[in-house]
Amino acid sequence: MSPSERSRPAPALRIGTRGSPLALAQAREVAARLLAAHPALAERPPEVVAIRTTGDRITDRPLAEVGGKGLFTKEIEEALLDGRVDMAVHSMKDMPTVLPDGLVIDCLLPREDPRDALILPPPAGPGGGVVLDGVPQGAVVGTSSLRRRALLLHRRPDLKVVDFRGNVDTRLAKLRDGVAQATFLAMAGLNRLQRHGIGEQPLPPEEMLPAVAQGAIGIERRQDDDAVAALLAPLSDPHCALCVAVERAFLAELDGSCRTPIAGHAELIGEPAGAGGVSEAGAKDGSAFRIRFRGGIASPDGAQAFFAEESAAAADAAAMAVAMARRLLAQAGPGFLAG
Numbered sequence: 001m002s003p004s005e006r007s008r009p010a011p012a013l014r015i016g017t018r019g020s021p022l023a024l025a026q027a028r029e030v031a032a033r034l035l036a037a038h039p040a041l042a043e044r045p046p047e048v049v050a051i052r053t054t055g056d057r058i059t060d061r062p063l064a065e066v067g068g069k070g071l072f073t074k075e076i077e078e079a080l081l082d083g084r085v086d087m088a089v090h091s092m093k094d095m096p097t098v099l100p101d102g103l104v105i106d107c108l109l110p111r112e113d114p115r116d117a118l119i120l121p122p123p124a125g126p127g128g129g130v131v132l133d134g135v136p137q138g139a140v141v142g143t144s145s146l147r148r149r150a151l152l153l154h155r156r157p158d159l160k161v162v163d164f165r166g167n168v169d170t171r172l173a174k175l176r177d178g179v180a181q182a183t184f185l186a187m188a189g190l191n192r193l194q195r196h197g198i199g200e201q202p203l204p205p206e207e208m209l210p211a212v213a214q215g216a217i218g219i220e221r222r223q224d225d226d227a228v229a230a231l232l233a234p235l236s237d238p239h240c241a242l243c244v245a246v247e248r249a250f251l252a253e254l255d256g257s258c259r260t261p262i263a264g265h266a267e268l269i270g271e272p273a274g275a276g277g278v279s280e281a282g283a284k285d286g287s288a289f290r291i292r293f294r295g296g297i298a299s300p301d302g303a304q305a306f307f308a309e310e311s312a313a314a315a316d317a318a319a320m321a322v323a324m325a326r327r328l329l330a331q332a333g334p335g336f337l338a339g
Contacts, residue, residue, distance in 0.1 A: 012044040013231070016076045016085030019050035020167050022189045026217050027089045029192070030235070033109070037234040049085050051076050070096050077103060080220060086228055088220040092213035092244055093186075097252040099220070107219040107232040111240040112188035114215035114265055116148065116208045120182040121175060121199035131201045132156055132208070135182055142171065142180035146300055150261035151208055153302025168195055184208075188215035209263035209296045209307070212247040216240055238285040239268055242314055249318040250295050253325035261298040264321070266291050269311060291317035295324050297332060306331050 013034065017027035031046040055071035072094045079085045081102060092108065099105065118131055132155055135141065142164025143149055149161045164171060164183055168190070171183050187202055189195075219235070221228045243266035250264045269292045290311050298305035306328045312320040329336065 013041070013046040013087065013228075014085040015046050015048050016051055016079050016088040017048060017090075018053055018072065018076070021169075022167065022193055023089070023091075024048060024050065025192050026091070029109070030087075030089050030217070030219060033235050034231060038231060041231075049079070051079055051085075077220070080222060086221070086225070087232070090218050090220060092216040092218040092248075093211045095213070095218060097248055102223050103220055104223045105218040105220045106229070106241075107221075107236040108240045108244055109217040109219075109235060110237040111243070112191055112215040112217075113202070114210045115187045115205065116184050116203045116210060116214075117187045117190060117200040118182060118203055118208075119171070119175065119185055119199050120201060130207060131203050134201070135159060139181040140179075142174060142183040145184065145211070147211055147261045147263050147298075148184050148208070150298035150300055150302045151263065151296075151305065154298055154305045155207070155302075157302065168193060168198075172198060186214055205265050205294060209294055210265050212251045212262065212264045213244045214265075216244050218244075242286045242317070243267060243291065246291055246293055246317045246321045250293070250321035250325050253322045254297065254329065261300055262296070263298075264293065264295040266293045266317065266321070268314075287314045289314055293317060293321050293324065295321065295328065297328050297336070299336065304332065304336075 015027050015030060017023045027048045031048060034046055035041050053072050053075045073088075073090060073096070076085075076088045076090075077100050080088050081100065090105075092105075095105070118135070120134060132152065135156060138158055138160065140160045140162055141152060142162050143152070144163055144165040152159060153161060162180055164174060164180060166174070168185060171185065174180060175183060185200065187200070190198075190200060219232055221232065246266040247264045251262055254260065254262055268286055268289045270290055291314050292309065292311040294307065294309045296305060296307040308324050308328060310320055310324060
């Protein structure tokens with residue numbers, strides 16, 4: 001190696017992401033956390049590389065018709081595999097349950113608010129204690145999410161649901177234009193973009209069970225890239241990782257995609273599992289605690305929906321979620337999700 005090569009600064013880390021305002025905000029959060037954990041990176045700060053995905057290009061029809069979740073990740077993962085980026089930042093709710101060979105997600109940031117928000121600008125109907133009761137009788141609600149559509153119609157079959165895609169500003173513009181009277185956004189996205197005061201009303205999980213891994217940011221890397229693994233290790237939140245692993249185990253058992261209305265949410269609860277004292281490590285990584293998991297499946301038209309809730313020690317929670325998925329499928333009957 002020549003003297004000039006030895007003195008050349010290391011290349012900046014390249015962070016791949018979609019180009020939407022929310023995706024860019026999430027990637028910048030990862031960059032900021034990397035700089036906080038590794039001050040030496042300030043000499044060559046991480047670069048955010050926006051990559052347009054197939055899902056971003058298709059705006060004229062529901063994604064369930066053209067391929068599902070992988071539409072938001074394919075091009076980013078290709079850039080990761082061929083070395084154009086060093087890591088990729090994803091909303092975990094968009095991730096398929098099986099990753100391409102050679103890639104891994106073993107770093108999840110602390111989770112944001114996992115709830116959905118009903119966006120219902122005034123005047124709203126009388127809601128009382130149930131948020132969805134505030135939607136006027138027979139109103140038009142816009143959403144591109146099959147889960148939200150199914151769960152909404154299960155509770156409010158009087159409503160009309162229309163396909164509604166786009167970022168926060170696009171959806172708000174559609175509301176102003178009268179395309180629909182209400183829509184849904186994720187509270188996590190609103191918080192990360194610091195967008196509030198738009199008529200948002202958070203929906204409790206009992207009223208609208210969130211998407212699997214909603215509110216969680218995952219960082220994907222090449223499996224053999226030990227240097228990037230070491231940089232990401234301090235950023236990973238073990239509590240989020242535990243809960244998301246349980247939710248994705250449920251989803252994987254159901255073979256979930258954008259074509260199937262599936263919901264699930266896990267959270268650490270109560271006192272640590274077992275008796276006696278809890279080690280500092282067990283409290284920190286969540287392994288000593290219990291996890292409560294709520295899961296649900298619904299028919300696309302919302303006519304039928306099946307839900308369950310259980311808790312288990314952290315070590316047993318993924319198996320609990322898999323068993324729950326099987327029981328819900330048995331209750332629903334053969335071919336339920338495909339219908």
